[in-house]
Every structure is written in C-alpha cells, then in structure tokens.
Amino acid sequence: MNTLVILRAIQDPAGLSVNRRAQKVFINREQYIFNPSDRNALEAALRLGGEVTVLGVGGAPVEQVLRDARAMGAARAIQVTDEALKDADALVLTHVFKRAIEQVGGVVLVMLGAEVLDGDGAQIGPRLAEALDWAFVGNAYELKVNHNTLTAIVARGRAFARVEADLPAVVAVAPDSNKPRYAHAGRIISIFSDANAVEVWRLADLDLSESELQPVTELRGESFPPERELGKRLEGDVVAQLAETLRRI
Amino acid sequence: MDMDALSALMGEDLAAASYADIWVSAPDPADLPLLGEARRLADSLGCYVHAVITDEAQADRAIALGADKVHVAGRPGEFLMTQHPEFCFFAVNKLHQAARAAQRHKAGLISDARNLRVDEVSRALLGSHPVYGGEYLLDFALTSPAKFATIDPRTLPEPYADPNRSGEVVPNNFVAPEPRVRDLGPVDYTPQAWRPLTKAKVIVSVGRGIRDAEGVALAKRLAERLGAEFGGDRSARDSGWVDEEHEIGLTGVEVAPKVYVAVGVRGDTVHNAAIARAQHIIAIYPNPEAPIFAVADQVVVGEPKEVLTKLLAMLG
Numbered sequence: 001m002n003t004l005v006i007l008r009a010i011q012d013p014a015g016l017s018v019n020r021r022a023q024k025v026f027i028n029r030e031q032y033i034f035n036p037s038d039r040n041a042l043e044a045a046l047r048l049g050g051e052v053t054v055l056g057v058g059g060a061p062v063e064q065v066l067r068d069a070r071a072m073g074a075a076r077a078i079q080v081t082d083e084a085l086k087d088a089d090a091l092v093l094t095h096v097f098k099r100a101i102e103q104v105g106g107v108v109l110v111m112l113g114a115e116v117l118d119g120d121g122a123q124i125g126p127r128l129a130e131a132l133d134w135a136f137v138g139n140a141y142e143l144k145v146n147h148n149t150l151t152a153i154v155a156r157g158r159a160f161a162r163v164e165a166d167l168p169a170v171v172a173v174a175p176d177s178n179k180p181r182y183a184h185a186g187r188i189i190s191i192f193s194d195a196n197a198v199e200v201w202r203l204a205d206l207d208l209s210e211s212e213l214q215p216v217t218e219l220r221g222e223s224f225p226p227e228r229e230l231g232k233r234l235e236g237d238v239v240a241q242l243a244e245t246l247r248r249i
Numbered sequence: 250m251d252m253d254a255l256s257a258l259m260g261e262d263l264a265a266a267s268y269a270d271i272w273v274s275a276p277d278p279a280d281l282p283l284l285g286e287a288r289r290l291a292d293s294l295g296c297y298v299h300a301v302i303t304d305e306a307q308a309d310r311a312i313a314l315g316a317d318k319v320h321v322a323g324r325p326g327e328f329l330m331t332q333h334p335e336f337c338f339f340a341v342n343k344l345h346q347a348a349r350a351a352q353r354h355k356a357g358l359i360s361d362a363r364n365l366r367v368d369e370v371s372r373a374l375l376g377s378h379p380v381y382g383g384e385y386l387l388d389f390a391l392t393s394p395a396k397f398a399t400i401d402p403r404t405l406p407e408p409y410a411d412p413n414r415s416g417e418v419v420p421n422n423f424v425a426p427e428p429r430v431r432d433l434g435p436v437d438y439t440p441q442a443w444r445p446l447t448k449a450k451v452i453v454s455v456g457r458g459i460r461d462a463e464g465v466a467l468a469k470r471l472a473e474r475l476g477a478e479f480g481g482d483r484s485a486r487d488s489g490w491v492d493e494e495h496e497i498g499l500t501g502v503e504v505a506p507k508v509y510v511a512v513g514v515r516g517d518t519v520h521n522a523a524i525a526r527a528q529h530i531i532a533i534y535p536n537p538e539a540p541i542f543a544v545a546d547q548v549v550v551g552e553p554k555e556v557l558t559k560l561l562a563m564l565g
C-alpha cells in the first residue's frame with residue numbers, strides 16, 4: 001500500500017514571545033519544528049506498513065522536517081519549493097498537494113495532522129479530500145486497513161466512535177493517538193549527510209494552471225487580545241460573576 | 250452523463266453564477282446564534298440571510314434570530330455546495346464540512362473567526378484567526394467570490410430574537426448524497442497516548458485548601474457541570490485526591506486550557522508555571538496572600554466549599 005503523509009514545519013512557540021501592550025510578536029529564536037500532530041500522522045502511517053512517502057511545501061524549515069521523517073522511516077521525501085508559492089494559501093496549497101499526489105502515483109491513503117499547533121483544527125485535510133474526490137476521516141485514533149476498506153476510531157467530542165470508509169481516503173490523525181518513535185541515530189547521520197534524501201520539485205514539475213495558483217487569502221497583519229489584568233479581586237456578588245464567566249464556556 | 254461533461258458543466262456553473270447573500274449552516278440548535286452575526290453584517294450590506302437547517306421545527310427560531318429564508322436539508326454542508334453563497338458561516342466544530350464546501354467553491358476560509366467585517370467596496374471578508382492558543386490573532390482578508398468562516402457561537406454576543414420578524418421556508422428538492430464515511434457506532438476506547446488534561450479546554454483543579462473529601466466532591470460536581478477535566482496540585486496528590494496523571498505541575502502535567510478554575514490551590518511556583526499557558530484563570534482561596542492570585546484573572550477570597558456550594562446552586 002502506498003501512503004503519503006503531508007508534513008508542515010512551524011515556528012517553535014518556545015522561541016516566540018508576545019507582547020500585547022506593544023502589540024508585537026517577537027521571534028527570539030527562529031527555530032522550526034514538526035507540527036506536533038503531523039508527527040503522529042507519520043507514526044500512524046509507519047505502523048500501517050507499506051511504502052510511506054512524505055511531502056511538504058516550503059523552504060529550508062520543511063526540508064529539515066522531511067529529513068527527520070526519513071530518519072524515522074519514511075521511504076521517500078518530496079519538497080515542493082518555488083518562489084511563486086511565497087503567498088500560497090490553503091486553497092493554493094491544496095491544489096499543489098493534489099497535483100503532487102497524482103504525480104507520485106498509486107497513493108491510496110493520505111495522512112496529515114488533525115491540528116495545527118493552535119489546536120483549533122486544520123482545513124487542508126478536508127479541502128484535499130474534496131479536491132481529490134476522496135473520503136475524509138477526521139480526528140482519527142486507531143486505524144486499520146483491510147483490502148480496500150479503512151476502519152478508524154474517531155473522537156466525537158469527549159466520546160469515541162468507529163467509522164469505515166472505502167479507499168482512497170484522506171485521514172487527519174489526532175495528536176494524542178500514539179507515541180511517535182524516535183529516529184535511529186545511525187539513520188539520522190546517514191539521512192542528514194545524504195544530499196539526495198529529499199527530492200526537490202519545482203512548480204514547473206506540477207503543471208498547475210495560473211488560476212489554481214491564485215491565492216484568495218491575504219494576511220493583512222496581526223492583532224492582539226487585550227492585555228490580561230491579573231490579580232483582580234472580584235467584589236460584590238462574586239458567585240454571580242463567576243457563574244456568568246462559566247456559563248460562557 | 251459522464252464525469253467530464255458533468256465537471257465541465259460545474260466549472261461553467263461556477264464561473265457564471267453570481268454569488269450572493271449570507272448563508273448560515275445550522276444543523277444544531279446551538280449553531281443558530283450565528284444568525285445574529287449574519288444579520289448584523291446583512292443589515293449593513295443590504296442583503297438576505299439564509300439559514301440551512303436539518304429540522305424544520307427550528308425554522309421559526311431561525312427567522313426570529315435573523316433569517317430571511319430558511320432551507321431544510323439533510324446535510325447542510327453538501328446542500329451549500331449546490332448554492333452560491335457570497336458569505337458562508339459554519340459553527341467552529343463543523344470545520345470539516347465548511348472546508349470541503351469552501352474548496353468546492355474555490356473559496357477562502359477563516360477558521361474560528363473573530364471580528365468579522367466586510368469591505369463594502371471590494372466585498373472582501375475581513376476577520377481574525379487566533380493562533381498559538383489565542384496568544385495573538387492573524388488578520389485575514391478573503392477575496393474569492395465566495396467567502397467562508399467558522400465561528401464559535403460562544404464568542405458572539407447574546408443573539409436578539411424578534412418573534413415578529415418575517416421570513417419564509419424555501420422548499421427545495423435536494424437529496425443529500427450518501428456519506429462516504431459510514432458510522433459504525435460508539436466504542437469504549439482509551440487512546441494510547443491519552444492525556445486528557447493536556448488537551449482539556451476547561452479544567453477544575455483542587456489543592457489542600459479544599460479541606461476534605463466533601464470539598465473534593467463539590468469540585469468534581471463543578472467539573473461535571475462544566476464538562477471539564479478534573480485535576481489537582483502536588484498537595485492534592487499527597488492527600489490521595491488525584492493520581493500522577495492528574496497532578497498539575499512541572500513534575501506532573503503542564504496544561505493550556507481556555508479556562509482554569511483553581512479551588513483551594515495555593516499556587517506554588519511549580520504549579521503556577523505549569524498553568525502559564527491557560528487563557529483565563531479563576532482562583533478561589535481563603536488567604537488573600539496566596540501566590541495563585543498573582544496569576545489569576547478572577548480572584549475570589551473565600552472559603553472554597555462555601556463558594557462552590559453557592560456556585561453550583563446558581564449554575565443549576
């Protein structure tokens with residue numbers, strides 16, 4: 001079975017600090033990490049067996065993550081990188097991932113992380129399923145593939161349910177579904193010294209139309225929640241004030 | 250019809266169609282407050298608000314909250330793929346349906362959107378998306394013909410329901426396609442790496458200031474009432490009220506909930522460091538000098554058991 005895992009590099013939040021009063025985000029240490037739940041997606045793919053390919057869009061940060069993934073056991077890594085992707089949004093990335101998946105050929109299962117680090121879900125998975133016209137399984141925990149059928153345990157709020165879908169499918173893997181393995185030290189050395197460990201594809205290799213590369217999302221800036229005022233002692237009917245806060249959650 | 254002819258037709262349809270109005274997907278009654286937000290924007294734009302619901306019995310409430318037109322469809326996300334919404338809102342817990350429909354319409358999507366506005370000249374949808382657990386927000390403008398957002402109803406003001414508003418139920422002959430993912434029912438399951446506290450959105454935690462087992466039972470009732478996880482500090486573990494997996498502190502678990510309610514927790518350094526990423530902290534403790542108060546947004550100086558008893562009564 002050919003499985004493809006989409007990986008994303010994100011700025012390590014440990015290297016960030018946010019000053020709400022100055023309305024600024026400071027990057028103290030520019031350092032990229034594997035989006036945590038993408039690592040779970042890779043682990044789940046490796047456990048299913050078969051050949052695992054990893055794919056990412058971006059520059060040097062994503063190349064690091066792809067090398068890490070090879071060291072963990074992925075057989076093949078593809079980095080799509082092109083100046084023209086500088087402003088790519090979720091719509092454009094979906095088109096790029098779709099074409100790259102078609103180009104790899106024979107992929108019946110695409111896996112990615114169910115959450116980006118901010119935790120409120122991720123759009124690429126369902127978008128990609130729609131673009132490919134495949135099934136989408138979100139928030140997946142245990143996965144099994146039997147012939148052409150995938151079964152998964154998925155989270156439904158605080159409970160779990162079992163679902164089933166025919167392949168091909170896109171599966172978003174939950175962050176606490178498994179404990180990702182560590183890469184073997186010897187493999188890290190050989191992958192990181194191998195110039196060909198990650199294949200580099202340019203946009204010209206993908207045959208996308210101009211309209212497919214047209215982003216529709218513009219990042220206009222950042223905004224900040226009001227500064228927290230700590231140590232504020234409630235006065236008056238404190239219980240009513242607490243109840244009001246708690247009713248809103 | 251073969252697939253190519255069908256997709257050619259659909260492509261043409263997409264180009265020719267004019268996208269109009271604000272559409273709200275509301276399969277759950279809990280999603281209906283989104284109509285208030287849609288109404289607010291529609292009044293300034295001068296367009297209609299459409300509600301897509303699954304149960305016709307909700308139509309009157311949808312109209313009272315702001316819908317001009319109500320559509321009843323088994324799967325709102327699929328139904329919306331056949332319509333031409335200029336602006337389209339889903340509840341934040343329906344991101345998957347929203348993202349699928351957005352992709353079908355070649356649209357942008359702002360997830361967990363705050364502060365939504367429309368640029369009346371360009372018709373761009375402007376809104377912010379919280380990142381890194383709400384530390385800050387990214388401000389986006391969507392410029393596609395259709396624009397999607399998911400919204401957390403809890404971030405909206407209480408919607409105003411006007412029982413005298415008029416609206417109509419628009420009949421349709423939409424037949425929802427069979428879902429590709431088949432539901433085989435609930436299972437009893439504990440994930441391998443299950444860490445309920447690290448994932449929890451709301452946590453109620455106790456410390457020795459809760460005094461005794463009766464106090465702990467009250468705190469557990471509050472957790473249940475809020476759908477929260479329950480934990481405790483080092484002193485709670487020493488008292489046998491929580492186990493290792495539920496000890497909050499640098500030796501136990503670090504947490505990052507939206508709301509953290511500390512009852513009878515004094516707040517030593519290791520505990521307070523482990524809750525530094527919580528977005529809103531409520532602390533109830535008898536002694537006004539307790540270090541927990543220095544990191545809390547809402548401070549209540551009082552006997553935890555008394556406060557909890559009154560609070561539970563008020564929450565019902």
Ligand SMILES: Cc1cc2nc3c(=O)[nH]c(=O)nc-3n(C[C@H](O)[C@H](O)[C@H](O)COP(=O)(O)OP(=O)(O)OC[C@H]3O[C@@H](n4cnc5c(N)ncnc54)[C@H](O)[C@@H]3O)c2cc1C
Pocket residue numbers: 008009010011057058059060061062080081082083084085086087088089090093116117118217358359360378380381387
């Ligand atoms: C927590 C979080 C959540 C976000 N959520 C959303 C969201 O919901 N919707 C949304 O629209 N945006 C979202 N963003 C914004 C957006 O994803 C990022 O700001 C932007 O993609 C920059 O990402 P990065 O710094 O990780 O860079 P990278 O991941 O390295 O790259 C970002 C993109 O730029 C391109 N790129 C970068 N370098 C190169 C290169 N050398 N060659 C070719 N291409 C390159 C690629 O297309 C790549 O995908 C989010 C950002 C964060 C941090």
Ligand SMILES: Nc1ncnc2c1ncn2[C@@H]1O[C@H](COP(=O)(O)O)[C@@H](O)[C@H]1O
Pocket residue numbers: 006007008009035038055056057058062090093112113114115116121122123124125
């Ligand atoms: N630029 C990217 N490069 C690689 N993978 C990405 C990228 N953006 C998103 N993804 C994948 O899609 C998932 C959801 O991301 P998003 O929809 O942007 O929130 C991530 O966890 C990754 O697996």
